[in-house]
Amino acid sequence: MSSETRVQISRESLAAPGSEAARIENVKHLASYSWIESPVPTIAVPGIPPRWAPPTVPFRLPKDSGLVYIAQNAARHPESPLEPLFRSLYVTNPGFDIRPVDIITDRNNIRKLLSFINPSSSRNRLEVFTIIAEVVDGTMLMCRTETKTSEIIAPHEFKGYGHEFEKAYTRRQLKGSTGYHRIISYHFGGLNFVLRHEVDGYVSQSETSKVIQKEAETDGLSGLLGSLSLSAVNTTSPQPRSSTPSESKMIIREEGIVVPIDSTLEIKTCTSRRRLHIREIAPQLWVSQTPKLVRAYHSRGLFQDAKVEDVAKEIKTWELANQENLRKLVALVKAIFDAVKAWGGKAIIRYDEGSDSIIVTSEVSAERLLPEDLYLKWDDNEEKTAADQTEVSASS
Template identity: 55%
Template sequence: MSSKVVAKVSLSDLQGPDVPPVASITDVKYLSSYNWIESPKPTIAVPGSPPLWAAPKLPQRVNKDSGLIYIAQNAARHPDSPLEPLFRAIYVTDPSFDIRPIDIVTDRNNIRKLLSFVDPTVARNGLEEFTINIEVTKNTAIFSRDETETQDIIGPNEFKGFGHEFEKACTINKIVGSTGHHRIISYRFGGLNVIVRHETDGYVGATAGPSSSARKAQSPSDLTSVFDSLSLSPTNTNLGTTTKGSKLIVQRDGQAVPLSSTLEIKTRVSHKPLEIREVAAQIWVSQTPKLVRAYHQRGVFKVPTVEDITPQIKKWEQDKQVHLRKLALLMRRIVNVVKNCRESVTLRYDRRENKLILTEVPRKKMLPQDLYLKWDDASYTRTAAGAGVKQEVKA
C-alpha cells in the first residue's frame, strides 16, 4: 500500500460550534517516571529521580556547554521504540493500569508543536515545519516525535550557551549513571484523556516532613511520594530485566518525587530578562510548578532563586483560551482522522500550504507486541452500577 493524503487542516477549519467552550488542563496525575542510564544497551531506572536542586549561595562561573547534547534522548537511546520506556515505566509503577480510556499518548514536544500551529507566538523561532508520527490502537492515538537529529555535538569552538553546564553545577544527580529524567503524567484537556511524557530538570527537596494535619489529609500514595522524596541514598535494587521481544532493560531504582516539587531551569544573559510568556507553553503542557530563571554575564551567574509560577501559568491559560480551544479541537480532529485509517499516519506541517497534512503510511509498529495486549486485557473489570456484578469493559 502506498502513502495517501487522508486530511488537510488549516487554521480556518478550527472554528465553529465544535470548538469547546473551555480548554483547560484538569485532573493532573503522576503516573510514573524513569531515568536513562549510560549503558551499552538501552537501560532505564524506574521510578528514577530528577536531580536535586542545590545551587550555591554565591555567584559562580560556569563553563560553556560542550560535547554531547540530546535533542530527543528517547529516540537517540532506543530508536527501535522511543515510546516503549513510557509504557514500561507505567506498568512497573502500576501493573493494573488501564490504558483503554486514554485518547492520546504523547511527548510534551508534540503538543507544543501543535500549539505553535494554532499560535505561532508561543514558539521561540515562530512556526517551523515539523512531523509527528501517529498510530492508533483501539481508541488510543499514540503520537511519536519525528526529529531530523536526535542529538548534537557541541565542538570546542562552538558556543550554544551555558544551560547544560549550569544545571550540572546547581543540581545533585540522585541516580548513578543518569543522563536524563523523564516523567509521565495524565490529565484531562478539551474533553480528552491525555498521557504526556516530558523531561524534568530537577526538583526541590523537602525541608521538613508534613504536619500531622497534612498527614491525615494525604492518601497513602501521597505519603509514599513525600517520604520517598526525603530519602538521601537511592540504591539500585534490581540489575535489570527485559521482556521477550524487547531490547530495553528496566531497573528498579530511585524514589518517586511529587509533581509539586519539580522545576524547569532556564538560563539567560542578564540584560535580556526572561518573561513568563516565553516559557509558559512548555511549562503549561507538563504542568511543572516551579521555575528557575538564572541570569549571567559572560558565564558568571548571579545567585538563582526558585519561583512558584503556578498562578502565572494559570493566568496564561486563561488569557490563551482562544488558541487553547482551537488546540483542543485540533487534537480531537486528528484523533478522529487517524481512527478511521488502516495504517499509521504521518502528520506534517507544510509551510508552503500553511496546513497540517495527514498522510496514511505503512510503517512498522511503534511498540513491542506484548504492550498491545494491554488494550485487550480482560482482567480489567468494573462493578456494574447498582448490581454488584462484575463485567468486562469492552474495548
C-alpha cells in the same frame, strides 16, 4: 473507511468548539524513570531528577560543549522511543487500564501543535516538524521525531551555557543517570491524555517551603498537585533489581524515589541583556503542569542570583487568557485523531511551511510504534472486563 489518504488543516479552518473552557484538569502522576548510561538501553524506575543545589558563591561557567541530547528517548532507544513510557507505567502500576486513554504523547508534540495554532507562543519561529501517529483500539499514540536526536557541540561553537548551568546548579541523585522523564495523566478538552515530559530538577522539601505560595490555589496547579507525597523506593541497595521484559531489548532497574509533582522545576538560561517573560515559557510549563521555574541570567557565563519561583498562579492566568487558542488546539487534536482512525490507524503529521498548514498523511505500511507484547495491554484489559462481568453475572 474514508478513501482519502491526505488531510490538510489550515489555521483558519479550526473553529474553537463551543464556549466550554479548555482547561487541564484532574492531573495525576502515573510513573517516572531515569535513563542510565549503558551500552544497552537501561532505565531506572521510578528514577529521580537532579536536585536543585546552587553553589554558595557564583562562578563563571564554561560554555556548553560535547554531547547533548535533543530527544534522549529516540537517541537511546530508536527502535521504539515510546517503549520506556509504557515499561515504566506498567512497572509502577501493572493493572493500569489503557483503554479509557484517548491520547498518549510527549509534551514536545503538543507544544508543536500549539505553536502552529499560535506561532507567537514559541520562543523560536514556527519550524517544520513531523510527528508519527498510530491509533490502537481508540487510543492515539503520538511519537516525537527529530532530524537529530543528539549533537556534539564542538569547541569552536557557541550554543549558550544551559547544560553547564544544570551541571553546576543541580546534583545528580542516581549514579549514571542522564535524564529523567515523568508520565502524567489529565483531562483536557473532553480527551484523556497520558503525557511524558523531561524534568530538569526538583527542589527538596526544605527548599519548597521557601517558595510555596501563602494562599493555596484550590483550582490551580498547587491545589491540584500538592497532595502527592514523597515515597522512597530502594535507593540504598548497591544492586537494584533488574529485568528485561519479553520482546524487549531494554533493561529496567527498580531504583529511585517518587518526587512530588509540585516540587518539579524547569530551568531556563539567558543572557542578562534580555529578560525571559513568563508568556514565553508558560506554554511549555502549562502542557506538563510544571509549577516551578528557574530563570537564570548570565554575563559571559557568570550567573547571579538564580532562584526557584513558584509560577503556578501565572500558568493558570496564562491558561485563562489563551482560551481561544486552547480551544483550537482541542479542535486540531480531534481533527488529527479522526483522520488517523479513518485510515486504519497509522499516519504522519507534519507542518508544511509552503502552505502554512498541518498535513496528515496515511501511512498504513509504516512500522508499529511499540513491541508486540505492549499492544496486548489493550486486549488484556478487555479480557479482564469480560471475566469480571461473567463473575458478577454468575454471582447475581
